[in-house]
Amino acid sequence: MAEQEKERNKYSLIVPTYNERLNIALLVYLIFKHLPDVDFEVIVVDDGSPDGTQEVVKELQGVYGEDRILLRARPRKLGLGTAYCHGLKHASGNFVVIMDADLSHHPKYLPSFIRKQLQTGADIVTGTRYVKGGGVHGWNLMRKLTSRGANVLAQTLLWPGVSDLTGSFRLYKKSVLEDIISSVVSKGYVFQMEMIVRATRKGYHIEEVPITFVDRVFGISKLGGSEVVEYLKGLLYLLVTT
């Protein structure tokens, strides 16, 4: 029966990009390599990258087909949250996967997300770096310390029910994502945390799968120094609003 369901399901992969001309090509190749028997589409939401990301995506459309790779560009940088909303409007699948373009989310884990969803019927399957089989590569001690501190703080104060709050590699039922995303207001880093906390509070069924996270290979990490302040503000905001 699971096989039949697999036939009917369609997965829309939303990938926001900004200056990722190399990464998006590599990512698309790896997605197609690891999902050979799955009906899916890749929706690239590009925020007017000056590096020619959109030209590369058009070339990829030539290779893989315009029905498999959708380019839904926006004129300028408008933020991550609205990028997902934008991609969601164009999604034709009954499931939506959200992932980063910078290869820190490896497409080889997509089958385990899909399998987990089919097995459990979960509303959301979220990738976690902090369980057996998961992990991080390329972080220094300071980054690890910040991450652990942030996690302990959030687990103690918010009781979120998931082990990795800020990871953004997730599979959603489309209707569930539409429901949650409309109530999320945070931007940037806190956005992912707010999504999963609101989902927990709404009582959605959330499952976890281990993923490994290799910090960006090409390009610079886009996390700035004000990250900690933003995080604490986000935590406080979630405490009083959820």
Add this chain to the structure above:
Amino acid sequence: MKHIVKILTLLVAVSALWIGLLQASIIPHGHAWLLPIYFIVSLGCYGLLMVGIGLMTFPTCPREGLLLQQDIDEAKEYLKHKGVDINSN
């Protein structure tokens, strides 16, 4: 119920218990007065301990870096073959 209300309720319950202990004087007053300090200190210790444990058992995956590099080379080869221009401007 907002989450902050849950936490505050919990705090109120704990405070009530504390006042109860103070009134009932089951344990010596000097100790009972210090209980909130103990509570805060142990909370801090718990936090530090969890961060410490988290740091020590932090899952790393050095092999993944190499595997990804192989995948990247493979992808580059394929894309070059297909004529997709991926070189930076």
